[in-house]
Amino acid sequence: MNDGRPRLILFTRSPVAGRVKTRLIPALGQEGAAALHRRLVLRTFRTAYAAGQATDAVLEIRFDGDSEGAIRHWLGFGGLCRPQIGKDLGERMAKACEAAFGEGSPSVVIMGSDCPKLTPELLATALDRLSAAPVIFGPANDGGYYLMGLSRMVPELFRGISWGQETVLTESLRALERLALRSNLLPPLDDVDRPEDLPAWQQVAEREDAALGRISVIVPALNEAPHIARTLRSVQQGNPHETIVVDGGSADETKELAVGAGARVLSSPRGRSRQMNAGAAIATGNSLVFVHADTLLPAGWPQIVSGLLGHPSVAGAAFRFSIAEDFAGKWIVESTANLRSRWFQQPYGDQALFLRRSLFEELGGYADLPIMEDYEFVRRLRERGKIVTAAEPALTSGRRWKSLGVWRATLTNQLMVTGYHLGVCPGKLARLYRGHPPSG
Secondary structure, three states: OOOOOOEEEEEEEOOOOOOOOHHHHHHHHHHHHHHHHHHHHHHHHHHHHHHHHHHOOEEEEEEEOOOHHHHHHHHOOOOEEEEOOOOOHHHHHHHHHHHHHHOOOOOEEEEOOOOOOOOHHHHHHHHHHOOOOOEEEEEEOOOOEEEEEEOOOOHHHHOOOOOOOOOHHHHHHHHHHHOOOOEEEOOOEOOOOOHHHHHHHHHHHHHHHOOOOOEEEEEEEOOOOOOHHHHHHHHHOOOOOEEEEEEOOOOOOHHHHHHHOOOEEEEOOOOHHHHHHHHHHHOOOOEEEEOOOOEEOOOOHHHHHHHHHOOOOEEEEEEEEEEOOOOOOHHHHHHHHHHHHHHOOOOOHHHOOEEEHHHHHHHOOOOOOOOOHHHHHHHHHHOOOEEEEEEEEEEEOOHHHHHHOHHHHHHHHHHHHHHHHHOOOHHHHHHHHOOOOOOO
8 A cells, every 4th residue: 555645543452351441440340441442442533534534644453452354343444454563562553653654654643542632633733743843742641642653764762662651751752862853742631541530531421421412323225225315314304413324335326315415425344233333433423323224214303312312211212113105914013013112122223223322332333243233232232221212203114024025024033033042143044034045
C-alpha cells in the first residue's frame, strides 16, 4: 500500500476479561473492566475513523490477542487490520511505524485507546504539525502520552523507555534532546487507567447517556432496492442525528437509492450481525436504532425511543410487530409475535430494536452468527434490564410469510429457536432458514 497518504495507527487489545484494564479490576471487576475497555476502544476508533475521513489519512488497527476476523467482526472494519509484532510495546510500535513508512506514508500518528477526550480535530492537528516537526506528542496527565506522531523514523524513541511508568514522556523527550531533535506538544489529556481516573470518565459517560435524543439509525441492507427508499423515508421523517445504511454487497441500486434518500452509506462484508456492528462502530449518536431494510418506523418514533430509553430500568426496547400486507393468518403471526415480545421480553430484529449506545458497546455488539443474531443479542441484553415493547407498531414486509405460507414460515422460525438452544451449528440453521438443505 504505497499511495503517499498519512497513516493513523490505533493500538488496541482484544476485550478479554481479566486481561485488559487490569489496574481497574479491583474497582470494576474483570467483566466491568473489559466492558469499559470495549467502550474506550470503540470511542477511539470512531475518533480515528472520522479524522481519517476528514484528512484522507489511512486508518490502521494494530491488535493484540484474538484473531483478525474477530476484531473485524467487532469493529466492522474493512481497512488495514494487523497483529502487533514484538516483545514489548516499544518494539511493537516501532515495527508498526516502520511498516507504514516502508509502504509510503509520509507521516504516522500512533495512538492508544485509553483517552476519551481525544478528538478528530486533535488528530488532524497532529498530522498537520508533522509537516514542520519530526516528532509530536500528545501528553497524558499520568506521565505517558496518548499519541505520538513521526514524519520520519526515530528508532531511539522505541528503545530504553520504561513502558508503563510515569516517566515515559520524560524519557522520550530526553531521547530527542540527545538527538538534537525538537518535538511539538499537543494539549495534555487524561487517560483512563487507574481507579482515580474513573470519576472523569463517569462524567463523560453520564453526559452522553443524558442526551438520548441524539439518535443514530443503522440499516443493514442487501439487494433491497424495492424497499430501501420507503424505509428511509420513514426514518428521515424523525430527523435523526444520522442514518447509516450498511450495504453487504448489493448487486442492485440499493446503495444509490440510500444515498439519494440522504443516508450515509457504508460497505461491509455480507452478514447482518457484522453489518450492524460496522454501522454502530462509526455511529456518533447516543441511542442506536437497528432497522431492517423492509421495515417502516412509526410517526414520532424519536420521542418514543428517547422516552423509553430514559428509564434507568430499561435496557432496550422495540416497536410492536405489525405486517404491511394482508394475507390469511396474518393476525396469528402478529399476535404470537407480540405475545412473545411483551411477555417473554424477546423482540426480533424486524421490530426495530433500540438501546443506548453505551450498553451496546459494553456488551460487545452482535455475536458472529449467520442467523439468530438478534435473538442471541436480546438474551444478553435482557440480563441488564427490562426489554420493553412500545405500543406503536413498526410495519414490516410480509414477503416471507406470503412466499412460504404462514404455517411453514412459523414452523421454520420455531425450528431456528429450537435448533439454537440444542446447539445446532448456526451455519446449518442459516442454510435451512434460507431454503438450502444442511450439508455435513
